[in-house]
Amino acid sequence: MIIGDAKNRTLVPSVAIAGVVTVAGLALPLDPALQYTLIGALAWAIAAIGLDVLVGFTGQVSFGQAAFVAIGAYATSAFRLSMGLPLVLAVVLGVGVTGVIALALGSVVVRYRIFGIATATLFFGYVVVTVLTGDTFSTVFGGANGLAVPEFAGLEAGGKGYLAVTGVVLILVVVATCLLNDSQTGRAFRMVKTNEAVAASAGIRVRQVKMISFAYCCVLAAIAGVLYSGVVGYLSPEGFGIKQSVNIFAMLVVGGAGTVGGPILGALLVTILPGYLLRDGHVSAVVFAAVLLVFLILLPEGIYGLVHRWATVLGRTVPGLSAAALRSRSRWATAGRAGPRPPAETPPDRRSSGSDTGGLALEVDGLQVRFGDFVALSQVDVRIESGSVHAIVGPNGAGKTTLLNTVCGLYLPSQGDIRIFGSSIRGVKPHRIRDRGVVRTFQTPAIVPDLDVVANVKLGLDTDLKGSLWTDLLGPLATGGRERVLESRAQWALDAVGIAARRRGMLARNLDLSEQKRVELARGLVGQGRLLLLDEPTAGLSADEMQALAQTLRQVHRDFGLTIMVVSHHIGFIRDIADAMTVLDYGRVVGTGTPDDVLARADIAATFMGVETAPLAEAEDL
Amino acid sequence: MGLLLSAGISGIAVGLLYGMIGFAIVMLYKSTGVANFAQGTLATLGGFVCWASMTDLGLPLWAAIVVALVASAVLGVAVYFVVIRPRPSAGNLNITVRTLGLSLLLLAVMEWRWGAGAPYRFPAIVEGTGVQVADFVVPAQSLLIAAVAAAIMGTLWALFRYSNVGLSFRAMAEQPDTARLLGLPATRLSAATWAISAVLGTVVAILLAPSSFLAPSTMESYLLFTFTGIVLGGLTSLPGALLGSVIVGVVSNVTIVALSLEAGVLVVFALLLVVMLLRPQGLLGRPESVRL
Numbered sequence: 001m002i003i004g005d006a007k008n009r010t011l012v013p014s015v016a017i018a019g020v021v022t023v024a025g026l027a028l029p030l031d032p033a034l035q036y037t038l039i040g041a042l043a044w045a046i047a048a049i050g051l052d053v054l055v056g057f058t059g060q061v062s063f064g065q066a067a068f069v070a071i072g073a074y075a076t077s078a079f080r081l082s083m084g085l086p087l088v089l090a091v092v093l094g095v096g097v098t099g100v101i102a103l104a105l106g107s108v109v110v111r112y113r114i115f116g117i118a119t120a121t122l123f124f125g126y127v128v129v130t131v132l133t134g135d136t137f138s139t140v141f142g143g144a145n146g147l148a149v150p151e152f153a154g155l156e157a158g159g160k161g162y163l164a165v166t167g168v169v170l171i172l173v174v175v176a177t178c179l180l181n182d183s184q185t186g187r188a189f190r191m192v193k194t195n196e197a198v199a200a201s202a203g204i205r206v207r208q209v210k211m212i213s214f215a216y217c218c219v220l221a222a223i224a225g226v227l228y229s230g231v232v233g234y235l236s237p238e239g240f241g242i243k244q245s246v247n248i249f250a251m252l253v254v255g256g257a258g259t260v261g262g263p264i265l266g267a268l269l270v271t272i273l274p275g276y277l278l279r280d281g282h283v284s285a286v287v288f289a290a291v292l293l294v295f296l297i298l299l300p301e302g303i304y305g306l307v308h309r310w311a312t313v314l315g316r317t318v319p320g321l322s323a324a325a326l327r328s329r330s331r332w333a334t335a336g337r338a339g340p341r342p343p344a345e346t347p348p349d350r351r352s353s354g355s356d357t358g359g360l361a362l363e364v365d366g367l368q369v370r371f372g373d374f375v376a377l378s379q380v381d382v383r384i385e386s387g388s389v390h391a392i393v394g395p396n397g398a399g400k401t402t403l404l405n406t407v408c409g410l411y412l413p414s415q416g417d418i419r420i421f422g423s424s425i426r427g428v429k430p431h432r433i434r435d436r437g438v439v440r441t442f443q444t445p446a447i448v449p450d451l452d453v454v455a456n457v458k459l460g461l462d463t464d465l466k467g468s469l470w471t472d473l474l475g476p477l478a479t480g481g482r483e484r485v486l487e488s489r490a491q492w493a494l495d496a497v498g499i500a501a502r503r504r505g506m507l508a509r510n511l512d513l514s515e516q517k518r519v520e521l522a523r524g525l526v527g528q529g530r531l532l533l534l535d536e537p538t539a540g541l542s543a544d545e546m547q548a549l550a551q552t553l554r555q556v557h558r559d560f561g562l563t564i565m566v567v568s569h570h571i572g573f574i575r576d577i578a579d580a581m582t583v584l585d586y587g588r589v590v591g592t593g594t595p596d597d598v599l600a601r602a603d604i605a606a607t608f609m610g611v612e613t614a615p616l617a618e619a620e621d622l
Numbered sequence: 623m624g625l626l627l628s629a630g631i632s633g634i635a636v637g638l639l640y641g642m643i644g645f646a647i648v649m650l651y652k653s654t655g656v657a658n659f660a661q662g663t664l665a666t667l668g669g670f671v672c673w674a675s676m677t678d679l680g681l682p683l684w685a686a687i688v689v690a691l692v693a694s695a696v697l698g699v700a701v702y703f704v705v706i707r708p709r710p711s712a713g714n715l716n717i718t719v720r721t722l723g724l725s726l727l728l729l730a731v732m733e734w735r736w737g738a739g740a741p742y743r744f745p746a747i748v749e750g751t752g753v754q755v756a757d758f759v760v761p762a763q764s765l766l767i768a769a770v771a772a773a774i775m776g777t778l779w780a781l782f783r784y785s786n787v788g789l790s791f792r793a794m795a796e797q798p799d800t801a802r803l804l805g806l807p808a809t810r811l812s813a814a815t816w817a818i819s820a821v822l823g824t825v826v827a828i829l830l831a832p833s834s835f836l837a838p839s840t841m842e843s844y845l846l847f848t849f850t851g852i853v854l855g856g857l858t859s860l861p862g863a864l865l866g867s868v869i870v871g872v873v874s875n876v877t878i879v880a881l882s883l884e885a886g887v888l889v890v891f892a893l894l895l896v897v898m899l900l901r902p903q904g905l906l907g908r909p910e911s912v913r914l
Binding site for chain 1: 651657659705708709712713714715716718719720722723724726727729730731733734737842843846849850852853857882883884887888890891894895898899902908
């Protein structure tokens with residue numbers, strides 16, 4: 001949505017790209033200048049892959065990536081030169097220092113959206129170059145004169161051996177990054193990219209996820225810096241300025257953001273075209289900028305996306321190929337499922353703790369919510385019995401969605417209090433409120449469009465079975481057990497809401513509206529949800545779909561003893577499922593009680609259904 | 623002390639220059655959601671057009687300024703139609719990166735054409751020593767900057783506040799989709815916004831050039847400080863951008879004079895981080911609330 005879709009499960013093509021380039025570089029008799037440029041390109045590719053995790057997968061931005069390459073390169077070299085540390089220790093410390101600096105800067109910038117992050121990272125890049133150039137640290141970093149990097153033990157700087165090492169590191173980075181992107185942490189990246197507020201209300205620690213993504217991005221930059229410093233043998237600050245940060249950005253734009261193999265292709269093109277073929281003249285700079293603009297405007301999916309699209313078209317027109325592609329895809333699908341399908345009835349842990357009956361699930365006391373001078377809710381009181389279905393109705397703009405948003409912590413009340421299962425949520429962050437069992441759906445289904453259905457449901461378990469960066473980097477070897485639990489719970493939740501098995505491998509965006517709403521419901525059900533907030537689950541559905549949804553809701557309500565708070569405009573639907581209802585108008589409660597009692601009141605009928613009895617009579621008198 | 627005070631005074635003048643660029647950036651950001659990273663190079667190009675009109679065409683300064691202002695308005699419109707308008711569905715980040723690409727392109731062209739002889743000395747627009755206030759002098763250039771900034775901001779403010787065109791601009795900035803549905807000429811208004819931005823940039827470049835010389839990369843650090851001023855001011859607030867920019871101008875100028883260039887950059891960066899941590903909505907901005 002921000003910079004196009006991200007691709008799923010790109011391990012095989014991405015490793016293939018990195019492998020082919022490395023092997024070709026090793027096998028072909030390249031002239032020294034080209035080989036030198038190629039090694040540099042592979043190093044920059046690592047930095048570009050890191051940036052793409054931040055941009056293409058997490059939807060954030062950094063215009064200071066070159067500065068982190070510089071920090072990695074300078075820190076490692078300084079540890080070797082000034083402190084005489086051995087290479088390996090210096091590299092570990094150099095990359096570690098970069099990670100710590102990234103976390104420090106990240107803790108500030110993740111509070112912001114694009115504009116703030118762009119400004120702070122751009123400025124940070126400028127600061128780093130200024131400090132490296134200045135006299136204050138010139139004894140350590142060489143100032144404007146630069147820093148000579150001692151040769152890596154036994155590796156000739158531009159030789160085949162160095163190329164092999166760089167290629168192997170690149171392949172390892174590609175594997176780790178692909179595994180990360182397809183893990184629970186990677187899924188959380190994608191949800192943050194889609195919508196931060198929705199991610200928070202689904203239990204994802206948005207800032208923490210953004211920090212992980214930013215730190216990963218910068219650590220890869222540092223690794224790139226170490227490899228780059230070894231091949232050039234000499235560091236000078238101006239090579240890491242804003243222009244180079246933009247160059248790295250260009251690599252992923254040209255290669256294809258939201259993929260892992262794409263940035264490698266981009267790095268090759270961006271580094272070799274101007275540096276080797278055009279010999280870095282003025283023409284080269286103009287051509288480079290023009291190429292970047294053409295890609296941004298005409299080919300935003302980059303080389304990788306373009307080839308992917310051609311391959312799909314080719315597969316469709318040539319029957320033999322398409323059968324082969326199908327076979328490989330189904331193999332992937334089963335491989336992803338890891339083992340036999342668990343029994344559909346596998347209940348979540350919640351069942352064992354018993355369903356909620358007795359007591360109040362939600363108490364809203366004298367709630368006021370303001371946006372500037374506009375009072376959206378005023379003196380609102382709502383009581384919802386545990387285990388009941390409570391409908392919120394009212395005309396458009398009455399404050400129904402605002403009430404839901406306040407209950408799940410997205411808006412802060414200016415007065416009043418909200419208690420969920422007896423404890424106040426004042427000052428509690430949205431993802432913590434989710435931890436207490438509040439799950440919700442949105443008017444327009446807030447699912448990750450470029451993830452498949454099962455992966456979307458797994459996101460609902462982020463609170464209970466959180467990804468850990470370290471295991472997620474190792475892939476199925478380390479996360480297999482967790483993934484199997486996630487998979488079986490997700491399949492169970494999809495069974496509960498009635499999504500056909502053959503639709504579960506599809507990208508969520510390709511489902512129809514009623515299915516998307518059910519997937520969102522499944523994401524809520526799958527975790528430890530006890531209080532379900534549904535915002536207009538019936539909007540846009542046909543009569544049949546509405547009935548089927550009511551059936552499903554009754555079913556899950558009965559089976560799991562959930563408390564449901566539902567906003568809807570459909571009287572029939574409400575009469576069908578609700579035990580109680582509250583009517584809002586202009587941000588105030590105008591009626592509350594059982595649906596039959598409330599709907600029988602003439603004044604409610606007037607506000608809610610637009611039957612204007614009294615005002616019409618007055619109008620005739622005038 | 624007197625030195626610091628006069629650094630502060632010229633800091634206000636520099637801050638007003640940042641503020642005018644910031645004004646242009648915020649105007650574009652509010653109406654299109656795009657942060658224009660090409661604002662600096664667009665400005666520098668305007669400065670070069672003015673300079674070339676004098677040296678290559680032999681025009682007097684005032685005529686060269688007119689040529690540069692007209693040329694930058696045309697360029698602004700051209701940029702909108704060629705770079706920004708195609709494929710609006712690509713999203714704001716894509717279009718923001720397009721402005722970076724545009725910036726690289728303009729920079730490369732300027733390096734190609736004028737890079738070899740840079741930096742160039744630019745003639746002073748006003749002569750004279752300035753005005754004596756107590757025991758220090760306010761340079762004439764600073765007075766000119768303040769006067770031009772006041773005139774431009776005043777004019778734009780009056781335009782936005784009292785004219786029908788201004789009302790359309792404000793509608794576009796608040797609710798672009800609704801404005802379009804109501805039949806406002808969105809394309810023409812956006813093109814005009816780009817033209818105004820480019821002209822503002824050129825004005826700044828011409829005011830800046832006499833004191834800082836003219837080189838293709840002149841505006842790089844300016845753009846950075848401008849963006850900082852905007853974040854300080856609250857991203858979407860026009861007066862905020864001006865206030866934030868003046869603060870950045872004064873703080874950076876005083877620390878550079880008192881300590882060093884490095885320290886100036888570091889202190890402004892620290893200021894940025896502190897404001898981001900303690901007051902995320904900026905000095906005059908409103909906290910944003912999401913619509914779901």
